[in-house]
Amino acid sequence: MSNPTIDLLLTRRSVSANSLGEPGPNEAELELILRAASRVPDHKKLVPWRFLLFQGEARARFGKVLAEVCRAEESDPGQFRLENEANRFMRAPLVIAVVSRVVKNPAAPEWEQILSAGAACQNLLIAATALGFGVQWITEWCGYSKGVRQALSLAD
Template sequence: MPANAAVRDYLLTRRSVGLAFLQEPGPDAGQLKTLLTIATRVPDHGKLAPWRLVVIDGDARAAAGEKLAQIAKAKNPAIEEAALNNERRQFLPAPLTIGVLSTAQEHVKIPQFEQLISAGNVALNLVHGAYALGFAAQWVTRWFAYDETAAAMLGARPGERFVGFVHIGTPTAVIEDRPRPDLDAVVTRWQG
């Protein structure tokens, strides 16, 4: 396979863009289908497809946020209104959020951990796919990914868990790069 300088340069410079800096327009129906196709082209030992995707867009964004605020209020009746407003905006202003669920199951040959990693790759491919289509993205995992009531409200079935939510939209700002790990600190060479 020949070298692809454009892909290399993209991977060397890719940067998440926070939810607050994502706006309309988001992907149209055709772009969304392409994005979902890109997302699901991941390593998947055994062809199990051990993941599912939940699309949150349009009016569903505010509705999901309102339900999160209700759950937060039920769990903490003393919660302040400002915090409830933050919950209401969990899927705003980005025009599209895709929740990635791990559906890992017991398998005679393929560990659940390996299946979970495959779901993580779906989330990362969503980020890369968004950029390939001219958008920006941020992959986050917040309290509602771990809270059973909230996760179920957002579409998790029994035995499933969210590995994250990928917010996608048109960036309103150029985000400066952050310091990256020193390779000498994170890479070792096996010596036998």
């Protein structure tokens, strides 16, 4: 029995960030991807995630921020490392950072909110794959950096 949804789930694979390239999704495709990512179980409709988009020149601008934060947080990152950080978001035409924060609510336990954010990530990957785009879920050092959180105006 063939089912396109099941086939997609069974064949979806990550594409290395170094192998991603143009073109990225257009505005309509991006809207579909984000809508699909938002259609996940979300007890009490708390929406404990946000999507931060980096495309076009925003990738290079944020790369400069990453290099500055790397320099500030590491004792001696070296020029090669700083150049890699400055170019980190240039590997793909679009970077979607998914940030999440647990909302205090006795009716929606922390673990449910964490799973909801993870489900949003998975739906994002599946939707982008269904539209023919290569995708990869990566959590790199910047996902744990206090300096990066501050640069993005995110609470601890």
